[in-house]
Each structure stands twice: as C-alpha cells, then as structure tokens.
Amino acid sequence: xxxxxxxxxxxxxxxxxxxxxxxxxxxxxxxxxxxxxxxxxxxxxxxxxxxxxxxxxxxxxxxxxxxxxxxxxxxxxxxxxxxxxxxxxxxxxxxxxxxxxxxxxxxxxxxxxxxxxxxxxxxxxxxxxxxxxxxxxxxxxxxxxxxxxxxxxxxxxxxxxxxxxxxxxxxxxxxxxxxxxxxxxxxxxxxxxxxxxxxxxxxxxxxxxxxxxxxxxxxxxxxxxxxxxxxxxxxxxxxxxxxxxxxxxxxxxxxxxxxxxxxxxxxxxxxxxxxxxxxxxxxxxxxxxxxxxxxxxxxxxxxxxxxxxxxxxxxxxxxxxxxxxxxxxxxxxxxxxxxxxxxxxxxxxxxxxxxxxxxxxxxxxxxxxxxxxxxxxxxxxxxxxxxxxxxxxxxxxxxxxxxxxxxxxxxxxxxxxxxxxxxxxxxxxxxxxxxxxxxxxxxxxxxxxxxxxxxxxxxxxxxxxxxxxxxxxxxxxxxxxxxxxxxxxxxx
Amino acid sequence: xxxxxxxxxxxxxxxxxxxxxxxxxxxxxxxxxxxxxxxxxxxxxxxxxxxxxxxxxxxxxxxxxxxxxxxxxxxxxxxxxxxxxxxxxxxxxxxxxxxxxxxxxxxxxxxxxxxxxxxxxxxxxxxxxxxxxxxxxxxxxxxxxxxxxxxxxxxxxxxxxxxxxxxxxxxxxxxxxxxxxxxxxxxxxxxxxxxxxxxxxxxxxxxxxxxxxxxxxxxxxxxxxxxxxxxxxxxxxxxxxxxxxxxxxxxxxxxxxxxxxxxxxxxxxxxxxxxxxxxxxxxxxxxxxxxxxxxxxxxxxxxxxxxxxxxxxxxxxxxxxxxxxxxxxxxxxxxxxxxxxx
Ligand SMILES: Nc1ncnc2c1ncn2[C@@H]1O[C@H](COP(=O)(O)OP(=O)(O)O)[C@@H](O)[C@H]1O
Ligand SMILES: [Mg+2]
Numbered sequence: 001x002x003x004x005x006x007x008x009x010x011x012x013x014x015x016x017x018x019x020x021x022x023x024x025x026x027x028x029x030x031x032x033x034x035x036x037x038x039x040x041x042x043x044x045x046x047x048x049x050x051x052x053x054x055x056x057x058x059x060x061x062x063x064x065x066x067x068x069x070x071x072x073x074x075x076x077x078x079x080x081x082x083x084x085x086x087x088x089x090x091x092x093x094x095x096x097x098x099x100x101x102x103x104x105x106x107x108x109x110x111x112x113x114x115x116x117x118x119x120x121x122x123x124x125x126x127x128x129x130x131x132x133x134x135x136x137x138x139x140x141x142x143x144x145x146x147x148x149x150x151x152x153x154x155x156x157x158x159x160x161x162x163x164x165x166x167x168x169x170x171x172x173x174x175x176x177x178x179x180x181x182x183x184x185x186x187x188x189x190x191x192x193x194x195x196x197x198x199x200x201x202x203x204x205x206x207x208x209x210x211x212x213x214x215x216x217x218x219x220x221x222x223x224x225x226x227x228x229x230x231x232x233x234x235x236x237x238x239x240x241x242x243x244x245x246x247x248x249x250x251x252x253x254x255x256x257x258x259x260x261x262x263x264x265x266x267x268x269x270x271x272x273x274x275x276x277x278x279x280x281x282x283x284x285x286x287x288x289x290x291x292x293x294x295x296x297x298x299x300x301x302x303x304x305x306x307x308x309x310x311x312x313x314x315x316x317x318x319x320x321x322x323x324x325x326x327x328x329x330x331x332x333x334x335x336x337x338x339x340x341x342x343x344x345x346x347x348x349x350x351x352x353x354x355x356x357x358x359x360x361x362x363x364x365x366x367x368x369x370x371x372x373x374x375x376x377x378x379x380x381x382x383x384x385x386x387x388x389x390x391x392x393x394x395x396x397x398x399x400x401x402x403x404x405x406x407x408x409x410x411x412x413x414x415x416x417x418x419x420x421x422x423x424x425x426x427x428x429x430x431x432x433x434x435x436x437x438x439x440x441x442x443x444x445x446x447x448x449x450x451x452x453x454x455x456x457x458x459x460x461x462x463x464x465x466x467x468x469x470x471x472x473x474x475x476x477x478x479x480x481x482x483x484x485x486x487x488x489x490x491x492x
Numbered sequence: 493x494x495x496x497x498x499x500x501x502x503x504x505x506x507x508x509x510x511x512x513x514x515x516x517x518x519x520x521x522x523x524x525x526x527x528x529x530x531x532x533x534x535x536x537x538x539x540x541x542x543x544x545x546x547x548x549x550x551x552x553x554x555x556x557x558x559x560x561x562x563x564x565x566x567x568x569x570x571x572x573x574x575x576x577x578x579x580x581x582x583x584x585x586x587x588x589x590x591x592x593x594x595x596x597x598x599x600x601x602x603x604x605x606x607x608x609x610x611x612x613x614x615x616x617x618x619x620x621x622x623x624x625x626x627x628x629x630x631x632x633x634x635x636x637x638x639x640x641x642x643x644x645x646x647x648x649x650x651x652x653x654x655x656x657x658x659x660x661x662x663x664x665x666x667x668x669x670x671x672x673x674x675x676x677x678x679x680x681x682x683x684x685x686x687x688x689x690x691x692x693x694x695x696x697x698x699x700x701x702x703x704x705x706x707x708x709x710x711x712x713x714x715x716x717x718x719x720x721x722x723x724x725x726x727x728x729x730x731x732x733x734x735x736x737x738x739x740x741x742x743x744x745x746x747x748x749x750x751x752x753x754x755x756x757x758x759x760x761x762x763x764x765x766x767x768x769x770x771x772x773x774x775x776x777x778x779x780x781x782x783x784x785x786x787x788x789x790x791x792x793x794x795x796x797x798x799x800x801x802x803x804x805x806x807x808x809x810x811x812x813x814x815x816x817x818x819x820x821x822x823x824x825x826x827x828x829x830x831x832x833x834x
Pocket of ligand 1: 015016018020038039040041042043044045046047
C-alpha cells in the first residue's frame with residue numbers, strides 16, 4: 001500500500017466557458033491534516049466535488065488508497081472512505097439530532113421497523129467519538145451552525161470515514177467554536193483519520209495543518225510543508241501579488257482632534273473616553289460582547305447614550321440618527337455585511353447611490369440619473385470593485401468586493417470620521433490588503449478612522465493605537481510603539 | 493461573471509415578467525375575441541371595461557406600492573368608501589342651493605375634502621406601521637374596520653345619494669374619442685406613479701426599504717418618514733378611487749366593493765410585485781389590471797357560469813400565479829447562485 005491516501009493527477013474540468021481546473025495535482029499523505037488554500041473561485045470546491053464523484057473530470061485521474069479511477073462515482077468514493085463536510089453541511093433541519101445521525105445506517109440495514117433504542121445507540125456512539133455534547137432529541141434547525149457542522153462530522157465518522165474533507169469549515173464559526181473544531185480535528189488525526197481542510201486563513205493553517213497546497217485560478221501553484229511557509233509566501237502564492245504590510249503605516253501623521261468622546265455610556269458599554277485625531281487610525285478591540293459594536297452604533301446614531309457627550313470638530317453634538325451622523329460627516333461600515341450592509345438583490349449601483357440620493361436629486365426629489373450613474377461608475381473603478389457592470393445585483397460579487405461596495409457608499413459622502421466594524425471578515429487576502437491600504441490613505445488625507453476588529457494582524461498592520469474593551473469598559477490602550485501581535489493577543 | 497452572460501440571465505427580471513403578462517393579455521384577448529366576437533368586440537364592451545377597471549386599478553396601485561415597501565395595505569377599499577362618503581356629504585351640504593360657477597367651486601371643495609380624508613387615513617396607517625412597528629398586515633386590517641366604522645357612523649349606515657348630476661355627468665359621462673374621462677384620469681395617474689417610483693429618490697428608497705429595512709436604516713434612510721409617505725400615497729390613490737366611484741354610481745356606502753380587496757391583491761401579485769417587498773414594477777400592475785378586467789368581462793359573457801364558480805376561478809388564478817412566480821423566482825435564484833458559486 002502506498003503512503004498516500006489520495007493522489008489527484010492532471011485533472012481538468014470546465015463548466016461551459018469557465019475552465020475551473022487546469023490540470024491540477026493534489027497529493028495527501030495518510031494521517032496528515034492537509035490544507036487546500038486559494039482565493040475565492042480558484043477551484044477548491046470543484047476539486048472536492050471531483051474527488052467525491054459529484055463532478056466528472058474532463059481528463060486526469062484520481063487515486064484513492066492506491067486504486068486508480070478515471071471517473072469515480074459517489075458511491076465508490078464513499079466506499080473508499082471519503083466523506084465531505086460541505087459548506088452548508090447538508091443536514092436535515094427538520095429531524096432531530098438522533099435521526100440525522102442514525103438515518104443512513106438505519107436505511108442501509110434494510111430493517112422494516114425502526115428501533116428507537118438502536119437509533120439512540122448509534123447516535124450516542126457517533127457523538128462520543130468526538131466528545132460532542134448535544135441533546136440528541138433537539139431539532140437540528142434549532143441548533144447553532146457550529147453544532148450542525150459537528151453533527152455532519154459525527155455522521156461522517158459513522159460511515160467509516162478515512163478521509164474527511166471540510167470545505168471552508170470556519171467561515172461561519174465564532175472564535176470559540178473554531179477552537180473546539182480544531183480540538184476535534186486533532187482528535188480525529190490521532191484516531192488515524194486523514195483530513196483535507198479548505199481555508200484561506202493563514203493563522204488557521206499554521207495552527208492545524210501539516211502540509212499545504214495552494215491553488216490559483218484553477219492551477220496548483222505550491223505544495224509544501226506548513227513549516228516552510230510564511231505570511232509573505234502565503235499571500236504571494238494565493239494572489240500572485242507581492243504585499244508589504246510593513247509599509248502600510250508609512251507617513252502616518254496625526255493632527256487636531258476630530259472626534260472626542262467623554263464619559264459616554266449606553267446599553268452595552270460604560271464611561272468610555274477617547275480622542276480621535278485627524279490622520280489617525282484608531283483600533284477598538286475586544287471579544288464579542290465587550291461593547292465594541294455598541295460603541296460604534298452609538299457614534300452612528302443607532303444606539304442612544306444615556307450619559308456623556310460626543311464632540312465633533314470642536315462642537316458638542318447629539319447624534320440621533322444615521323442621517324444626522326451623515327450630516328456631521330460620520331460614516332459606519334457595519335459589522336454584518338449581509339444583513340446590515342447590503343441590499344443583496346439590488347444592483348451595485350443602487351447599493352452605492354443610497355447615501356447620495358439627497359445630494360443628487362432636484363428640489364422636488366427627482367433623481368439626476370446621469371450624475372448617480374457617473375458617481376457609481378466612478379467608485380466601482382476607483383475602489384476596484386471587480387464586476388463587468390454596476391447594474392449587476394450586488395449578490396453576484398465576492399465578499400471582498402461586496403465590502404468595497406459598502407465602503408464606496410460611505411466614501412461617497414466624503415466623511416471626516418469613518419468607523420468600520422469588522423471590515424475584512426470573509427474578505428480574501430488581496431482585497432483585504434487593498435482595504436487596509438485604502439484606510440491608511442484615507443487617514444493620510446486628514447480623516448479620522450476607527451477600526452473595530454478582533455483580527456490581531458489587521459489591528460497591528462493598520463492602526464496607530466488600539467483600545468481594548470472588556471465588559472463594556474476600556475481596559476487598556478496600546479500606543480503605536482508597543483503595538484505588536486503577541487502583546488495584543490494577550491488582551492483579546 | 494462570464495456565466496451571467498452565457499446563461500443570458502436577464503439583469504432586469506422585470507422584463508421577463510412584462511413579457512409574460514403581455515403574452516397572457518394578448519392570448520386572453522384573442523380567445524375572447526374569437527369565442528364571443530359580437531359581444532366582446534363591441535364598443536359598448538370596451539367603454540364599460542375601461543370604466544370598471546379604473547377604481548380597482550387605482551386601489552391596486554396603492555396596494556402595490558405598500559407591498560414594494562415590504563408591507564401591504566388592506567384598508568384601501570374602506571378608505572375609498574370613507575372618502576366617497578365625505579365627498580358626497582360635503583357636496584350635498586354645500587351644493588343644494590348653488591348654481592353656475594359657484595357650483596363648480598363647491599364640487600371642487602368637496603373633492604378636496606375627500607382627498608384630505610384619504611391623506612389622513614394613509615398617514616394614520618403609516619404612523620401605526622412605522623412609528624409603532626405594528627406589522628402592516630395587522631395595522632391595516634385594524635384600520636380597515638376603523639375606517640368602515642367611521643364611515644357607517646357619519647353616513648348613519650345608509651347610502652349617501654342625491655349627488656348633483658353635474659358631478660357624475662362631468663366625470664363619468666364625458667367621453668374623449670369614445671373613451672370615458674375617468675379612464676384618462678387613471679392613465680395619467682399610472683404615468684405619474686411610474687414616474688414617482690422610477691425617477692424620484694422617494695421611489696428608490698421605497699424599493700430599498702422593501703429589500704432590506706435594516707440595511708436601509710444603516711444607510712441613513714429615514715425609514716419612518718418614507719413609510720408614512722408610502723401609506724399616504726396609497727391613501728390618496730384610494731380616495732381618488734372613491735371619488736370616481738361616487739361619480740359613477742352617484743352614491744356611496746360604507747361597505748361598497750368589499751370584494752375588491754382580494755382582487756387588488758390578485759392584481760398586484762399577478763403584476764409581479766414580490767410579496768416580500770423590494771421588487772416589482774408599476775407597469776406590471778397596469779398590465780395585470782387590464783388583463784384581469786378582460787378576463788372578468790369575458791366570464792360575464794357566460795351567464796351559465798354562476799357567481800360561485802367565479803370565486804373558484806379567481807381563487808385558482810391567485811394560487812396559480814403565486815406558483816408560477818415562485819418557481820420563476822427560484823429559477824433565477826438558482827441561476828444566480830450557480831453563477832456566483834465559489
Ligand atoms: N456548477 C458550476 N457551474 C458553472 N460554473 C461553476 C460551477 N461550479 C463552479 N464553477 C466555477 O468554477 C470556478 C471555481 O469555483 P469553485 O471551485 O467553487 O471555487 P472555490 O475555490 O471558491 O471553492 C468559479 O469560477 C466558479 O464560478
Ligand atoms: Mg468554495
């Protein structure tokens with residue numbers, strides 16, 4: 001037997017005119033945790049579907065456990081021990097946990113009567129394998145995403161999985177949930193299960209993987225041990241571009257105060273004081289529930305403070321609504337892009353124009369369509385939104401480009417204070433770098449920028465100083481000179 | 493992105509819907525013309541069709557705008573009745589002794605009183621829905637009862653009649669090229685609403701709020717303000733429908749046209765307005781209105797089809813349209829999902 005559990009050679013796959021895989025290789029050793037990385041649309045999900053038999057490759061071969069297949073069928077893949085945890089987990093929401101876990105086995109056993117006791121035994125065995133504590137009688141639709149994922153993993157183990165493939169398993173998880181998932185992956189590794197872990201987050205790769213393959217535009221560009229990897233190399237192979245995060249902060253120079261917050265209290269935070277200066281990028285960090293989001297909402301008129309004052313450009317102000325905030329030159333890029341930021345089914349153009357309607361309409365409220373179109377086209381070009389046409393629905397864009405649209409909407413108002421909450425969550429590495437560089441340039445133009453984030457690297461790369469919040473209070477402030485990743489992670 | 497082109501996914505799904513409606517209209521028109529040529533193709537029939545559709549056509553516009561904003565307005569029929577009663581009573585009170593140009597002035601005042609009624613009713617709906625956050629369905633179900641109650645009280649529960657003849661003559665019995673004046677009023681209003689919804693910032697905001705109210709709030713849109721205006725617009729359209737019905741029937745009553753509620757919703761959904769808001773066109777509502785009118789006139793040409801069957805037919809039509817729209821939507825969504833899969 002070979003020491004490789006999976007070896008893919010020269011696989012091509014096209015969809016209509018899209019050449020998704022251009023002769024890729026992928027080799028995974030038995031018992032390792034292998035990472036497959038690459039930007040959105042580079043073909044990660046497609047190769048997984050080829051391995052699991054969902055897609056038939058145009059050419060090339062897949063070798064599983066030493067057995068070669070030119071085109072494998074789904075049942076052959078399952079027999080060979082391949083199990084996929086898809087991005088949507090494919091669980092049955094209206095069944096209980098127990099039923100979800102036992103259903104395949106029960107169906108396979110071809111018994112006429114379904115024995116509840118047997119069901120429960122199978123289900124218990126499954127969750128015990130990964131030490132997963134869950135109410136077996138709960139409906140799956142009532143569970144958090146993380147639990148649905150663990151159910152999918154338990155189910156995979158029941159099917160005697162030898163190779164478990166997880167397609168971007170961490171995108172919808174919180175930090176604690178990611179931690180739990182990683183413990184389980186370690187555990188599985190010990191039990192001899194091989195894992196293919198799809199991700200585009202470097203810190204995850206460092207933490208959990210042994211080796212890595214990087215795809216770019218349907219080709220594999222790098223295959224190596226994770227120990228030979230570093231940030232720069234990772235970013236370069238992912239995007240084909242060289243980034244220099246050291247230089248983002250060049251020319252930083254802070255001027256007069258633009259936003260001053262004095263003894264501000266609101267539901268969620270208490271007695272917050274700070275001073276934001278022109279040209280400065282201020283980071284606000286802390287865990288979920290530390291009050292960082294509430295603080296940003298209060299500065300944007302979406303949460304009413306019950307105490308304290310806000311001073312903008314030397315004048316004390318009362319920010320009663322987002323419209324008022326806009327008038328005062330304050331903009332907020334909200335935390336949850338999908339529910340708070342975007343009108344998903346509407347065009348990119350409308351999504352950008354929404355803040356300009358008053359300015360670009362006549363007294364009677366008739367829109368100046370030409371001006372609005374030019375405005376939107378201009379932003380799409382300036383900020384680099386990758387799309388053929390700004391009349392496309394914004395939901396056709398990738399995460400990074402969607403975020404650029406929300407940014408463009410607010411930059412169009414020419415704000416003096418720009419607040420961004422979790423600006424690069426779900427954004428891929430190239431767009432992330434673009435956004436960071438943009439923020440710095442905006443600061444250099446004399447604006448005040450606030451970045452609310454729990455991404456340590458992001459805070460270190462773009463911020464001049466970082467305030468850390470905990471339980472609604474600012475517990476620490478780290479100034480530019482002392483700002484580094486190790487130091488910051490202690491507090492978050 | 494290339495996929496979008498390859499699969500020829502129309503960006504403007506509206507056009508698909510318009511084409512579907514037009515085909516349907518032409519098909520039904522042809523069937524009616526071929527099976528009942530002498531009845532259907534008579535000028536009398538066209539005159540009566542163009543008179544009948546005006547009132548529920550106007551009501552549908554209001555319901556449609558409310559639905560685009562993510563809500564609904566179930567109270568339109570009763571706003572129309574209340575406005576008609578107010579107009580009728582003011583007219584009667586003022587006009588009895590008047591003659592000549594004075595008469596016209598009084599008629600105008602009475603009409604304005606009716607319009608004001610629609611404005612106030614709509615503003616109240618908007619207040620309940622935006623400021624008090626009552627779901628539109630429940631708020632307008634409540635005000636529907638309320639407005640009917642007010643109408644019963646001020647009219648003493650009886651029919652308001654004895655309207656000056658000039659008024660009906662002027663609006664309901666004047667023709668231009670054989671087409672009733674009220675139909676021209678309707679066409680003008682349709683044009684005006686198309687303009688409002690596609691060319692003004694107010695219209696754009698209604699669409700955006702209907703798409704995602706939370707994102708609208710985060711984008712600085714004054715939601716309460718826009719929603720109140722939306723329901724005021726619906727109320728104004730309803731009052732206009734009421735005033736035209738007063739002219740056509742020379743009378744008004746608190747519970748006229750109750751069956752129009754269902755019909756307006758049918759039209760709006762048939763017209764391609766998304767019941768969840770954010771999507772649809774006024775042009776679609778217009779096409780749906782004339783289509784429904786042709787169907788209903790055609791059905792009327794078969795005396796053997798009883799009224800019971802008529803309800804059944806309309807019921808089947810609503811559900812059928814919902815199913816077609818739902819699966820058409822699902823197809824576009826699937827196409828989009830495919831095109832953007834990563
Ligand atoms: N079923 C499909 N039909 C058409 N195109 C597809 C399909 N699946 C994927 N693609 C295209 O293939 C490319 C690779 O997609 P995918 O493998 O999903 O990327 P990712 O690395 O983000 O998982 C993309 O351009 C995508 O649009
Ligand atoms: Mg993918």
